[in-house]
Amino acid sequence: MSLSIITRKKENVAVIELQGEIDMFVSPNFRDKLLLACNKEVKEVIVDFSRVSFMDSSGVATLVEGLKWSKKEGKPFVLRNVGTNVRNSLSLTKLETVFTIIPHAYNSCFH
Numbered sequence: 001m002s003l004s005i006i007t008r009k010k011e012n013v014a015v016i017e018l019q020g021e022i023d024m025f026v027s028p029n030f031r032d033k034l035l036l037a038c039n040k041e042v043k044e045v046i047v048d049f050s051r052v053s054f055m056d057s058s059g060v061a062t063l064v065e066g067l068k069w070s071k072k073e074g075k076p077f078v079l080r081n082v083g084t085n086v087r088n089s090l091s092l093t094k095l096e097t098v099f100t101i102i103p104h105a106y107n108s109c110f111h
Helices: 027-037 057-073 084-092
Strands: 003-010 013-022 044-055 077-080 100-102
Touching: 003 027, 013 027, 013 057, 027 044, 027 057, 044 057, 044 084, 057 077, 057 084
Parallel strands: 013 044, 044 077, 077 100
Antiparallel strands: 003 013
């Protein structure tokens, strides 16, 4: 399985665009990219799932790390375009209400 990760920054907002499947084999790379995006200059992190077809518990664990960073820094950590398969992974772990989940229109500077 493969995962493409593109990080874009604009106006101190980091958007991480994912494409593919997130499993235990690609989660370490996702974690590295996510933690690189979570730096002091960034005021908000948005993770875009519009092109993610699958995510297992290792992907959920990576998102929890990002959420911990955001809470520690007092910065928003947002999941965007969460499809059914990803939402199911969050629901199974009872985390769907812990994360801020929004539709695509939230951040117009990245259309």
